[in-house]
Amino acid sequence: MVVGELSDAEVDRIFHALADATRRDIVARSLRGEHSVSELAGRYEMSFAAVQKHVAVLERAGLVRKAARGRERVVSGDPETIRRAAQLLDRFEEIWRHRDLAIDGILTAETNDTDERTGR
Secondary structure, three states: OOEOOEOHHHHHHHHHHHOOHHHHHHHHHHHHOOEEHHHHHOOOOOOHHHHHHHHHHHHHOOOEEEEEEOOEEEEEEOHHHHHHHHHHHHHHHHHHHHHHHHHHHHHHHHHHHHHHHHOO
């Protein structure tokens, strides 16, 4: 499924990245402001290398960007990718809402049919 500019592979990478609580927290923090990988690593009960791997997954998914600033690597969120993922979820919601409306229509038709047969 392609939504806007998202390919199936991009969608897979985004939702795989967001499937992990630590990565979701890193995204939330990086959307609020830039953080060095070292700062982020200090916030979690895991090794620096593990946090680097989480950041790499997020970067491959396009959810964060990493830039060199002196000797540090600074992570910032990419709201555009979040917006595109939200658009995909909006499309799924639209499909669901149309299905919900179709079911309502069927139930209303059946109720009207029953009322006509029983004279109510």
